[in-house]
Amino acid sequence: MKEYLAKTIKLTFIFILYIFSHSSLANEQSLIEFSTNKQWLKLLHYKPGSSSESYITSPDFFLSSSRIISSLEELKATITALYLPINKNQSPNEHALCRFPARSTLIQQQLNLSTYGELPTIECAQYKIWRQQIKDDSVSLVFASGYMSNPASMYGHILLKFSAHDANKSSELLDTSVNYGAIVPSKENPLLYVLRGILGGYDAAFSDQQFFKHKHNYGDIELRDMWEYKLALTPKDVALIVDHLWEILPAKFDYYFVDENCAYHFAKLLELVLDKSIISDDSLWVLPNAVATGLAQAKYKNNPLLAEVNFIPSRETVLHNYYDQLTIKQQQIALSIIVNDFSFDIDDYQALANNEQKVIIESLFQYINVVEQQEKNSDVTKAGKKKLIRERLGFSAGKAIGYHNNKTNAAPHLVRKPSKFSVGMVSIDQTKLYSTAGFRMTYFDDLSSSVGRSDFSNLEMIDVELITDGSQAKILKLDLIDISSLYLPAIPWKNNVAAAWSVKAGYEQLSNACIDCGIYFTEGNLGKSVRIGNNSLGYAMAGGKAFFGNKGDITIHAKLGLITSITENLKAKIELQKTSNIALSSRYASSVKLAISYEFSHYWDVRFMLENKETTFAGLTLNYYWGF
Template sequence: MQLHEDPQWLALVHYRRTVFGNWVSDADDPDFFLAKTGKHDPEAELSATLRAFSAPGGGDQHARCRFPARYYWLKSRLELGRAALSDQHCKAFSEWAQTLNAHSVSLIFPASYLNSPSSMFGHTFLRLDRKNQSDDAHLLAYTINYAADVNMADNELFYAYRGLFGGYPGVISVQPFYEKVQEYSDFENRDIWEYTLDLSPGETVQLIRHVWEIQPVRFDYFFIGENCSYRVLSLLDAVRPGLGLREKFPYRSIPSDTVRAIVDAGLVKSVNYRASAATVLNAHTRQLTMGQRRIARQLANGEIPLDSDEIESLAATERTKTLEVAYEWLRYRTLADKLPRDSVADLSYKLLLARSRIDSPSPLKLPQRPAARDDEGHKPWRADLGFGFLDHTAFGSLRLRSAYHDLTDPAPGYRLGAQIKFLDARFRYYENNRFQVEAVDVIDIASLTPRTGFINPLSWTIGLGARRKLLESSRPMVGYLDGGIGLSYGVGSGMIFGLMDATLETGAAIPSGADIGFGPRIGFLYRGLGGQGLLDFRIDCFIVNEDYCAGGIRLDHTVNLGRDYALNLRLGRERGENSYASEFLLSVRRYF
């Protein structure tokens, strides 16, 4: 029957083909294999598994109890009777499965979180739902989560290095959903998408069996490749034959891409949106007047008593809204600022008591569900093909980007002001037969979050790479490290931001080998005119070599042509060291 080549067997032991065509399992724990060569030999592992299942003895340590998903699948394929391959009562597994009490499965997708390197692209895990479970009862359901077992003592550089090259073990954890909601929605203010999967009760049980098999197993964790989303795909492959989801992501697995693949495979029955605490608070504060917002802040800060004239003078509906927002902001501050609960418990109780004395339902409307989910946005790879002029010299342009989204890419499915770019390279061929690498951005991240009267985050940017620098008579390539910090404010459907930037540049064209610059950056992000755009003004004053200030102004506007196509126009005027240059560039963008 060649069962060792069956896709289901290969998925259960997490085999994949290497670039040389050989088999290798993603599992990095010798205890997961029953054959000495099992990591690289599906046939030897299958033979060893059958021998172990047929061995005498019993109890939770028997192979039939250690690998119930393998046992169930082999028994169904080989149709062996009880005499040949008898069932084994597995007390530990049975009690664990009864505790989970899973009837169906949901895929959970918390949105991206720029303040954590491992969560910049979002996160995915599974929730085990019970039969006829209400929406409120979902919070008590269990989840299956795969994440890196991080040493909290590691510094950021060591953390990034180990995360990129598999230096951390990946571990499966099972915990209540309310703990994950508290972690992602309350503490990190990440909206959550919940996808009810079209798995049968039998497939759900087989998923539980397989999670039992791999729960104690080490898988080396890679932030880009074998991450949380990759492991979710491998679990789904193991319970439904022929899906082949994992094969679609041989080198990297971005959560939004993997969710898109699960949707395209027809595995999703319905989708629910769970707004974060910050999203709810922002939506509710927009429904208050300026005066009511001021009163709500004063109440939450304990600056005015609950029986003050300002409160009593409000109509019942307006007083209800003000009290509710005051309580929500106090709760948000408690979580975000990690305030001692005993320091705010008395005020929280008084706010809730005052609200309970008003006999009317809440007049505040919940935030609307976004028009596009995170998995419905453009794809992360991007290729630009265009033409333009640098002063009066024409050129053709090619741009290739590995991931993920920049400020002027199509906005649906992405957060305004959030930018994550990896490996973004730009090339030009000028009319005088001159080919140039224009820039290579290794990483470029921007977190521009508007401040409100209640939530006041800092905006920041960081970038690393190489780019052309305008000097008096040339544009040499220099390496750079940029960073900025400042404030952003919402304006209509867009935002304005102001940052104080610092720049370190290095290269042979710089007399001392390196130079440092400081200066302001002001920008306006907007939506409209068929897409979205950025008007950006920046000054950098360098201080190490000859003192001079460089910078420029740039308009970057993108017209959306569907989800995965766009037309981009860039106009700019740049000032270098005693020189100026103007730029025009028109490009067609393709996302894939």
């Protein structure tokens, strides 16, 4: 009997050991499998194709103690940390359950952790307060238009916005928005700012604040239009994104202006709940409009990801809209009020009905708020605003005029693709024929499609063109940057001539007569421009150009030009230039340049160029536009 009992106990022990061993092996296998789960890797912000290298540089973000943190090691460390009892010497807010709610949710949904026991009960006070402040019935990406005064914002900017279902004009400004940007020291040297932004050297981070602060900064101060892309995500997925934001708000990233920027990281954040990427993982550069295009094309649970697109006009756009709604008589009366230092003791104004007077006053409020951004700390502007307020107090509450979007404000996803391949033929002095091939990284030039961009502006980076006669190839030009803003719409009631400016740097041929006379240069110009009708612009600029290399020289020049849209798809530009103080070649004293562009599809255009600069240079180029 003893023998039988001993044998039974032994077999029972072996069976129990087998069960626990098998359970442990099964649990280990499930951890290995889950460690490569797409959502888990997204929560750790691992780089594409990697399960150990993250975009996040903050050591505190990772719970594993290993120097090289694999997704499996971080998973095990996270599970261990989640089940740790609360340490009496530690704030509950520092426990993994409070720091990593998205990790906790995903792990509990995907893995059977019954062998670990019960999770500890912890009051996450800081997370709870933060979470209650966010009304996350819906989520949107907000795109701000380009801002030429800031190199990092020339291509636009992206914010994430959370809203309540019952959002209205007054409540939506209290919605939570999330920003991503470089952490730049105050009063940073502009040149250093550009170099470090492109080459690296800045930390970057997500930050959250109420949306009205961003709307005020972008729409009221910087006068940038915005577009809100509302997404059709389920509450469960929106909640996962919000919880993950809590996890990464303290984290630091490396910042790179060209690729690892706001557009890239917001796209990757949304991909946490998407089956496919919004932007390609192998993109060499990422622009905000590429993310907008990805959103417009993306699917979510077999339906479009994009629910709707709403335009948010800047204060200046609203001013122009109000001005267009006024009658000619009302416009003239408003001008008289401005000219008379905002005196309302004007017969024509006093003769108007109350509602018409309110319309003029509200339009003038938009005017003075826009002028305020250009003439900061102006005593005249401040005094005028006080008079407007006093006059407005004499009328009943309620608006007499509102924004009416009568024009097509093209959303970012409708903009032409930013990159370009080109092929063409050129003739030099009507005796030599060459083939050309070119590449431009970004973005548009002054003959590009006007859809979704500022008219009469140029924003190009890394634009290279090669030329060959069949036996040898040379670099015809390499523009590192070519940026110009020839016209900003004049503020209504101000007779100001629009400012024009341009900067350019790169490598070019000194003369059209030679394809092996390359020289490096930088160029800058300032001037004025005037709108001619609805479709044309004339401009005049003066500037200088510095050449570098064996033939160093500095020149000064004057330019006179005209840009016109002959039809919707046909544009032309002619520019005359006179140059002086030239040591390199006195024959390079003046030039005339004509360019014509015909857009025959969203992706293609053909261009003709004729230039007389010592010799005659004529070319025909076919351009194909594309993007990642």
